[in-house]
Amino acid sequence: MMDFPKEGTRIRIPDFTQLIDMASESVGGKVLFSTDDFFAPAENLIKSESPMFKEHEYTEFGKWMDGWETRRKRIPGHDWCIVKLGVQGIIRGFDVDISYFLGDYAPRISIQAANLEKDKQPEIPQRGLRTGSAATPQEFEAIAKLKSNNWHYLVPMTELKLGKPASSHNYFAVNSLQRWTHIRLNIFPDGGIARLRVYGTGQKDWTLADPKEPLDLVAISSGGACVGFSNALCGHPNNIIGVGKAKSMADGWETARRVDRPPILKNDENGILLAQGCEWAVFRLAHPGVITQIEIDTEHFKGNSPDSCKLDGCVLTTHEEEIMMRRKWILPVHKWKPLLPITKLSPNESHSFNSLTLELQDVITHVRFTMSPDGGVSRLRLKGYPSSICLLRPREKPSLRFSVKPGFRENL
Incomplete structure (x- = not known):
C-alpha cells in the first residue's frame, strides 16, 4: 500500500461548513475528468442542492442515483475524478457525502490538490453526457498532462463511514494555507459518492x-x-x-x-x-x-x-x-x-x-x-x-x- 501523508483528519462538528463551497456548480465549479460514469456522472458531485433518492426510478444502465457512481471494477486500478474549483483559494475542509449510497458507496477515498496557472493548463475534451460511459484513451492522454498523480495530498486514504441514509456526511479538516485551483477525488476501488463539498475562502491575486x-x-x-x-x-x-x-x-x-x-x-x-x-x-x-x-x-x-x-x-x-x-x-x-x-x-x-x-x-x-x-x-x-x-x-x-x-x- 502507498505511504500517504497524515494531514487529513476526520472531525465531528466542523465550523468550516459555514464557508463557501468552492467546488459547487453554482460558483463555477466544473468536472474536468472522470475515469468512469457508468451509473451516474461525476457532475452530480458538485450540484448545489442536497442529494435526493427516487426509490422506483431506473435508467437503462441501472438504478438512478443522485451522485457519482462507477461500475463494479473488474480491471486493475481505482476510480478518480478531477474538479476545477469555481472559487480558487484556501481549502479549510471537505464533506464527502454518501447519502443514499447504502450498499454501493465507495469504501475509501483520498483527496489531492494542485495550484495550476491558467496559461499552463492543457486543453481538456468537453465531457458531454456521460452516464453509461468510461473515459476514452484520448481523455486519459489529455488529463495525464496535469500529472495529477503527483498532486499534494490534503486527505490521505481514509475509510468512509455510513451515517443516516439521508444524511451520511464524512468531514475532513485541512490545515494547509496554500492556494488551490484543482482537486482530485480518488475512490478505492469503485462505488458511489453523493456530493463533494470543498469548503474554504477565496484568495485573489x-x-x-x-x-x-x-x-x-x-x-x-x-x-x-x-x-x-x-x-x-x-x-x-x-x-x-x-x-x-x-x-x-x-x-x-x-x-x-x-x-x-x-x-x-x-x-x-x-x-x-x-x-x-x-x-x-x-x-x-x-x-x-x-x-x-x-x-x-x-x-x-x-x-x-x-x-x-x-x-x-x-x-x-x-x-x-x-x-x-x-x-x-x-x-x-x-x-x-x-x-x-x-x-x-x-x-x-x-x-x-x-x-x-x-x-x-x-x-x-x-x-x-x-x-x-x-x-x-x-x-x-x-x-x-x-x-x-x-x-x-x-x-x-x-x-x-x-x-x-x-x-x-x-x-x-
Missing part, C-alpha cells in the same frame, strides 16, 4: 487588479468572511457576500423576529421605524481598502426585509480580531467609523449608496452591517480600492494573511 476599477472588497470569492454575528435563523451571513445574485431567500441571511419589538410600531420624523433592538454581522474584508460604493440587495425578501440598516468600518490587526471575537464584537464606539448612516430599505430591491469614505478616504479592514429591527438581506457588495499599507504590528509578519479561524463557533 490583487497584483493583477486594475487600480482604476473599483472592486468588491468583501466578496467571499476574494477572501472576505463573516467573523461574528448576532443571529441567523435562516442562512449564514456569509451568504450575503457570496457569488452572483441570490437564487432565493435560502441564499441570503435572515434573522429571527426580535421579541423585544414594541407591541405597536411607530416611525420617527424620517420614516425610520422606532425599535430598540437590532441585528448585526461583522465581516473581514478580503483586502484592506477604501470603500466608495455600497450595494445592499433585499431581493426575494418581500415580507421580511429590514426596515433600515447602517454600515460602520474599522481597522483591526489579526490579533485584535481574535480578541474581538472572544468579546462577541463589543468594540469601543470610537473604533467604528460610519460608512453609511441609518438608511431606509425597501423589500425585494437592490439599493446603491455612496460611502462616506469617498470624502474621508479611510482605509478599513472590517465592517459591521447592522439591520433594524430584524429581517433578511440577499447580498452585500462593498466596492472600492485595495490599499497597499501594512496594518500589522512591527513584530508580526509584514503582510496581511486573512483567514476564517475554525474557532469562530462561539459566534454561531
Whole structure:
C-alpha cells in the first residue's frame, strides 16, 4: 500500500461548513475528468442542492442515483475524478457525502490538490453526457498532462463511514494555507459518492487588479468572511457576500423576529421605524481598502426585509480580531467609523449608496452591517480600492494573511 501523508483528519462538528463551497456548480465549479460514469456522472458531485433518492426510478444502465457512481471494477486500478474549483483559494475542509449510497458507496477515498496557472493548463475534451460511459484513451492522454498523480495530498486514504441514509456526511479538516485551483477525488476501488463539498475562502491575486476599477472588497470569492454575528435563523451571513445574485431567500441571511419589538410600531420624523433592538454581522474584508460604493440587495425578501440598516468600518490587526471575537464584537464606539448612516430599505430591491469614505478616504479592514429591527438581506457588495499599507504590528509578519479561524463557533 502507498505511504500517504497524515494531514487529513476526520472531525465531528466542523465550523468550516459555514464557508463557501468552492467546488459547487453554482460558483463555477466544473468536472474536468472522470475515469468512469457508468451509473451516474461525476457532475452530480458538485450540484448545489442536497442529494435526493427516487426509490422506483431506473435508467437503462441501472438504478438512478443522485451522485457519482462507477461500475463494479473488474480491471486493475481505482476510480478518480478531477474538479476545477469555481472559487480558487484556501481549502479549510471537505464533506464527502454518501447519502443514499447504502450498499454501493465507495469504501475509501483520498483527496489531492494542485495550484495550476491558467496559461499552463492543457486543453481538456468537453465531457458531454456521460452516464453509461468510461473515459476514452484520448481523455486519459489529455488529463495525464496535469500529472495529477503527483498532486499534494490534503486527505490521505481514509475509510468512509455510513451515517443516516439521508444524511451520511464524512468531514475532513485541512490545515494547509496554500492556494488551490484543482482537486482530485480518488475512490478505492469503485462505488458511489453523493456530493463533494470543498469548503474554504477565496484568495485573489490583487497584483493583477486594475487600480482604476473599483472592486468588491468583501466578496467571499476574494477572501472576505463573516467573523461574528448576532443571529441567523435562516442562512449564514456569509451568504450575503457570496457569488452572483441570490437564487432565493435560502441564499441570503435572515434573522429571527426580535421579541423585544414594541407591541405597536411607530416611525420617527424620517420614516425610520422606532425599535430598540437590532441585528448585526461583522465581516473581514478580503483586502484592506477604501470603500466608495455600497450595494445592499433585499431581493426575494418581500415580507421580511429590514426596515433600515447602517454600515460602520474599522481597522483591526489579526490579533485584535481574535480578541474581538472572544468579546462577541463589543468594540469601543470610537473604533467604528460610519460608512453609511441609518438608511431606509425597501423589500425585494437592490439599493446603491455612496460611502462616506469617498470624502474621508479611510482605509478599513472590517465592517459591521447592522439591520433594524430584524429581517433578511440577499447580498452585500462593498466596492472600492485595495490599499497597499501594512496594518500589522512591527513584530508580526509584514503582510496581511486573512483567514476564517475554525474557532469562530462561539459566534454561531
